[in-house]
Amino acid sequence: MNNNILSQFSLTGKEIKAIKNRLKREPNELEIAMFDAEWSEHCSYKSSKNILKQFPTEGKNVLLGPGFDAGIIDAGNGNVITIHVESHNHPSAIDPYGGAATGVGGILRDIISVGTRPIALLNALRFGEFETSNRSKWLFKQVVKGIGDYGNCVGIPTVGGEVQFDSSFERNCLVDVVCIGYGKENEIVLGEAKNVSDLIIIVGGKTGRDGIQGASFSSQNLGVENEEDRAAVQIPEPFTKKQILEATLESVKTGNITGVKDLGGGGLTCGLSEIGDKGGTGIQIQIEKVPVRDSNMSSMEIMISESQERMLFVVKQGYENEIFKIFDKYDLIYSIIGKVIKDKQLVIKDEEKIIAKLPISFLANAPEIFHKSKKPEYIKLMEKFEKPDQPNNLGKVLLKLLSSPNISSKKWVYEQYDHEVGASTVIKPGKSGAAVLRLPNNRYLALKADGNSKHCYIDPYNGSAGILAESCRNILSVGAKPIAMVDHLQFGNPNDPEVFWSFTESVKGMADYCKAIELPCVGGKVSFYNEDEIENKAIKPSPLSSVIGFIDDPLKIRSLLSQKKSNIILSIGITNEELGGSEYYEQIHKVVGGKVPQVDFKYEKRLHDAYLRVSEEELIDSSIDCSQGGIATALSEICIENNLGAKINIDSINHNCKRHDEMLFSESHGRFLLTSSKNNLDRVMKIFNKYSIPCNQIGELDSNEIIINSNKRNILNVRLDEVKDSYENKISKVMRD
Amino acid sequence: MIRIAIIRFPGTNCDRDTLHVIKNILKINTELVWHTDNNIDKYDVAILPGGFSYGDNLRAGIIAAHSPALKIIKDMANKGKPILGICNGFQILVESGLLPGSLLYNSSLKFVCKWINVKVNNCKTSFTSDCKKSSILRMPIAHAEGRYFIDNKGLKELKRNNQIVFTYVNEQGIKNERSNPNGSLENIAGISNIEGNVVGLMPHPERSSEKILSPYNNDDGIKIIQSVVNNLKG
Numbered sequence: 001m002n003n004n005i006l007s008q009f010s011l012t013g014k015e016i017k018a019i020k021n022r023l024k025r026e027p028n029e030l031e032i033a034m035f036d037a038e039w040s041e042h043c044s045y046k047s048s049k050n051i052l053k054q055f056p057t058e059g060k061n062v063l064l065g066p067g068f069d070a071g072i073i074d075a076g077n078g079n080v081i082t083i084h085v086e087s088h089n090h091p092s093a094i095d096p097y098g099g100a101a102t103g104v105g106g107i108l109r110d111i112i113s114v115g116t117r118p119i120a121l122l123n124a125l126r127f128g129e130f131e132t133s134n135r136s137k138w139l140f141k142q143v144v145k146g147i148g149d150y151g152n153c154v155g156i157p158t159v160g161g162e163v164q165f166d167s168s169f170e171r172n173c174l175v176d177v178v179c180i181g182y183g184k185e186n187e188i189v190l191g192e193a194k195n196v197s198d199l200i201i202i203v204g205g206k207t208g209r210d211g212i213q214g215a216s217f218s219s220q221n222l223g224v225e226n227e228e229d230r231a232a233v234q235i236p237e238p239f240t241k242k243q244i245l246e247a248t249l250e251s252v253k254t255g256n257i258t259g260v261k262d263l264g265g266g267g268l269t270c271g272l273s274e275i276g277d278k279g280g281t282g283i284q285i286q287i288e289k290v291p292v293r294d295s296n297m298s299s300m301e302i303m304i305s306e307s308q309e310r311m312l313f314v315v316k317q318g319y320e321n322e323i324f325k326i327f328d329k330y331d332l333i334y335s336i337i338g339k340v341i342k343d344k345q346l347v348i349k350d351e352e353k354i355i356a357k358l359p360i361s362f363l364a365n366a367p368e369i370f371h372k373s374k375k376p377e378y379i380k381l382m383e384k385f386e387k388p389d390q391p392n393n394l395g396k397v398l399l400k401l402l403s404s405p406n407i408s409s410k411k412w413v414y415e416q417y418d419h420e421v422g423a424s425t426v427i428k429p430g431k432s433g434a435a436v437l438r439l440p441n442n443r444y445l446a447l448k449a450d451g452n453s454k455h456c457y458i459d460p461y462n463g464s465a466g467i468l469a470e471s472c473r474n475i476l477s478v479g480a481k482p483i484a485m486v487d488h489l490q491f492g493n494p495n496d497p498e499v500f501w502s503f504t505e506s507v508k509g510m511a512d513y514c515k516a517i518e519l520p521c522v523g524g525k526v527s528f529y530n531e532d533e534i535e536n537k538a539i540k541p542s543p544l545s546s547v548i549g550f551i552d553d554p555l556k557i558r559s560l561l562s563q564k565k566s567n568i569i570l571s572i573g574i575t576n577e578e579l580g581g582s583e584y585y586e587q588i589h590k591v592v593g594g595k596v597p598q599v600d601f602k603y604e605k606r607l608h609d610a611y612l613r614v615s616e617e618e619l620i621d622s623s624i625d626c627s628q629g630g631i632a633t634a635l636s637e638i639c640i641e642n643n644l645g646a647k648i649n650i651d652s653i654n655h656n657c658k659r660h661d662e663m664l665f666s667e668s669h670g671r672f673l674l675t676s677s678k679n680n681l682d683r684v685m686k687i688f689n690k691y692s693i694p695c696n697q698i699g700e701l702d703s704n705e706i707i708i709n710s711n712k713r714n715i716l717n718v719r720l721d722e723v724k725d726s727y728e729n730k731i732s733k734v735m736r737d
Numbered sequence: 738m739i740r741i742a743i744i745r746f747p748g749t750n751c752d753r754d755t756l757h758v759i760k761n762i763l764k765i766n767t768e769l770v771w772h773t774d775n776n777i778d779k780y781d782v783a784i785l786p787g788g789f790s791y792g793d794n795l796r797a798g799i800i801a802a803h804s805p806a807l808k809i810i811k812d813m814a815n816k817g818k819p820i821l822g823i824c825n826g827f828q829i830l831v832e833s834g835l836l837p838g839s840l841l842y843n844s845s846l847k848f849v850c851k852w853i854n855v856k857v858n859n860c861k862t863s864f865t866s867d868c869k870k871s872s873i874l875r876m877p878i879a880h881a882e883g884r885y886f887i888d889n890k891g892l893k894e895l896k897r898n899n900q901i902v903f904t905y906v907n908e909q910g911i912k913n914e915r916s917n918p919n920g921s922l923e924n925i926a927g928i929s930n931i932e933g934n935v936v937g938l939m940p941h942p943e944r945s946s947e948k949i950l951s952p953y954n955n956d957d958g959i960k961i962i963q964s965v966v967n968n969l970k971g
Binding site: 145148149152153154155237238239240242243329330331414415416417418419420421422423424425426428431438554 | 747748750751754757758771787788789791792793794847848849850851877879881941943944946947949950952
């Protein structure tokens with residue numbers, strides 16, 4: 001094989017040597033392309049799989065942990081919840097509309113391919129500076145439209161998410177999507193081919209030249225030439241997806257489907273090798289049977305194309321016609337392309353000729369890469385940090401923070417998403433820390449995704465444990481108990497020891513949190529190479545945690561709105577001088593550094609237990625977790641939702657701060673603001689005290705001003721209408737509509 | 738025994754929500770009927786639910802409007818059977834000529850999903866007879882192509898025949914620019930044919946038929962289906 005051909009691929013010299021050793025011959029060009037797709041970082045997790053072993057993956061409700069298309073959780077009475085997370089960062093950076101839309105398409109396919117119906121989507125988006133960068137605004141607008149157009153058309157409600165802006169994402173925006181599914185345990189199918197002589201059927205879209213080498217493209221840094229890489233981005237077809245959804249769910253009900261695999265990254269190569277590897281079998285296909293958009297496509301293009309809206313079905317022989325009737329009803333294109341064989345090889349034939357023959361498990365399991373790791377210099381430099389002075393007018397500071405694009409209302413975004421379709425959205429976007437859905441079995445599901453790149457940049461360990469703590473608080477705040485999580489880890493180039501150090505710290509932080517509160521990880525995703533070659537700059541470490549929880553009694557669901565009009569405000573937890581990576585430091589003082597909020601695992605466990613007790617007894621009326629922007633921001637959000645001002649005494653909170661700005665804007669973990677009634681006050685206090693969690697009455701909701709006093713002196717005073725205006729209108733004003 | 742058909746086209750996505758409300762809450766005999774079914778006319782009522790029939794390709798509702806199913810539905814309408822189009826269903830009814838006017842892209846050029854208020858102007862249609870005149874219903878909208886438009890002559894006709902069934906208003910019942918979520922002419926949210934047995938509206942009554950799903954703790958949407966049920970029982 002000449003070097004010219006090899007240079008199109010991203011396989012390393014070591015990997016090529018390993019391939020030759022195993023095959024005991026020279027691989028041909030098609031075989032090399034197949035290894036290149038399957039052994040890409042995107043498909044193989046070769047840099048991360050060893051580190052990811054730290055996550056606990058088993059738990060009481062877990063039916064299936066990581067390793068398949070989706071994690072599966074027991075929802076009771078034979079019903080299941082499925083969950084998975086996906087990103088489409090590289091494609092969205094060069095084609096934000098198509099990249100984001102096909103990201104949604106990909107995650108829906110994962111949920112459908114285990115035989116469950118998608119019931120909700122979340123997304124988490126990260127862009128460069130909001131106000132000053134036209135590029136960021138363009139990416140933001142197109143990504144939101146792409147997500148909306150796709151999810152709306154398929155009819156899956158997008159019920160929550162987050163949007164963050166930070167200059168480190170200027171060229172590498174992050175587009176993460178989470179999907180939740182619902183189905184019956186006895187209709188679950190997995191991506192495996194267990195029975196020899198079962199048929200392999202491809203259904204859905206035709207295979208085209210879009211998405212060629214997409215997995216490999218996503219496993220490299222973004223350079224100037226990538227602006228022309230649009231052919232690596234797939235074309236979204238949500239209408240076909242809707243047809244596939246209905247056809248798949250109808251056909252799994254027949255009981256004659258033994259496996260389903262969505263075709264995503266790595267295309268047919270990845271799909272075929274993984275179902276054989278998981279099933280302990282081999283697969284033989286006739287490449288000329290694959291429906292293609294262009295008859296001139298080469299075998300290589302067909303094997304690695306990532307064209308959207310395609311699925312592989314493994315069907316019992318003799319039952320195919322029954323399945324084809326369903327495909328015909330939904331006007332889908334399909335073709336029997338091969339069968340399951342005993343010999344554990346992936347055999348690709350073109351008519352009579354064998355054009356590739358590879359040991360299937362060898363192809364499906366790339367050799368691991370062990371990277372060097374080193375604490376980043378920048379973290380050491382930041383240890384010498386000088387605190388900024390306290391500004392005079394704290395009211396002005398609060399209004400500015402509320403209008404920061406990271407904190408302000410995301411109404412402009414979620415009004416473009418159909419968050420009502422499905423007629424099951426109980427707590428809607430913007431109404432609480434987490435969304436709540438009614439499940440068809442009349443249980444309720446809370447869901448939330450959180451990240452915090454600013455914290456993770458300064459302290460990857462505490463930052464990453466902290467986002468999980470925040471997600472859990474959000475789940476608790478609506479009255480649910482966290483039951484499972486999925487992680488998504490987004491970093492720069494893993495070959496950079498400093499990047500890899502942050503990655504390992506981040507995984508450790510999240511895994512430690514999971515262990516401390518017995519929260520199983522049921523799936524995840526790793527996205528490396530989020531790095532810009534032009535400025536040689538990696539994104540800030542950006543893990544994302546998505547947590548789900550159950551609520552059985554709808555009367556226990558809570559939101560920001562005080563349903564019973566009780567107006568006593570309680571502060572839960574301890575406010576420390578932890579402003580590193582805070583919105584206050586970065587938006588108001590433009591400084592990066594300082595101590596990031598630390599996570600105390602033992603405290604967290606007690607907090608969960610105490611909070612669940614208070615929830616169970618229905619002692620609180622409304623709830624919000626304190627995170628970005630601190631107590632002052634949380635208080636403002638409660639006031640806005642209840643259309644009331646508040647009067648509080650800041651000295652009453654439990655704190656270790658020397659200054660008022662620190663008390664108001666610190667982002668310490670483990671805190672909530674609650675409202676409760678006079679009647680329940682003693683009982684709430686008693687429960688929190690029993691678990692040694694500070695609980696203090698700090699003031700009440702009242703009139704139309706937010707008044708914060710300290711030592712009988714007023715330190716902050718703003719009108720509710722100013723607060724509303726700052727919080728609600730910023731994004732639509734900047735987006736000019 | 739009343740039988741209601743919920744018509745499914747490829748891309749329809751509010752069919753199951755509509756079924757849930759009619760079957761589980763109103764306890765009425767209801768079936769999802771695939772558009773190629775030749776026996777749609779055996780049902781007493783046909784509902785065209787929301788979604789993206791044929792992916793909104795070409796223009797929302799236009800492909801479904803030219804399907805054989807719509808011929809049957811037109812016959813049903815001519816016989817006086819009640820026909821309801823919700824969101825994409827309204828778009829299909831307009832494209833098929835069963836209702837006048839057209840539904841254009843929202844003036845914001847964006848999809849919009851939010852809770853709005855509509856005023857019921859006509860309580861004599863098949864789907865509003867359980868509503869009080871000038872009552873306000875809170876329901877969510879979710880569409881990109883919902884800006885109602887009709888020429889002057891058509892508008893005069895609509896007014897003369899009392900066909901403007903629903904208009905977007907604010908909480909006080911006042912019709913103004915701010916209470917108009919998509920730029921519809923005269924804040925029109927839903928209309929009927931002259932006889933009042935065919936009604937189309939952009940808001941989603943099936944998403945506002947249970948208190949737990951409403952931020953306002955209301956179930957106004959149920960009145961729309963309840964009307965036709967009570968009429969037929971009647």
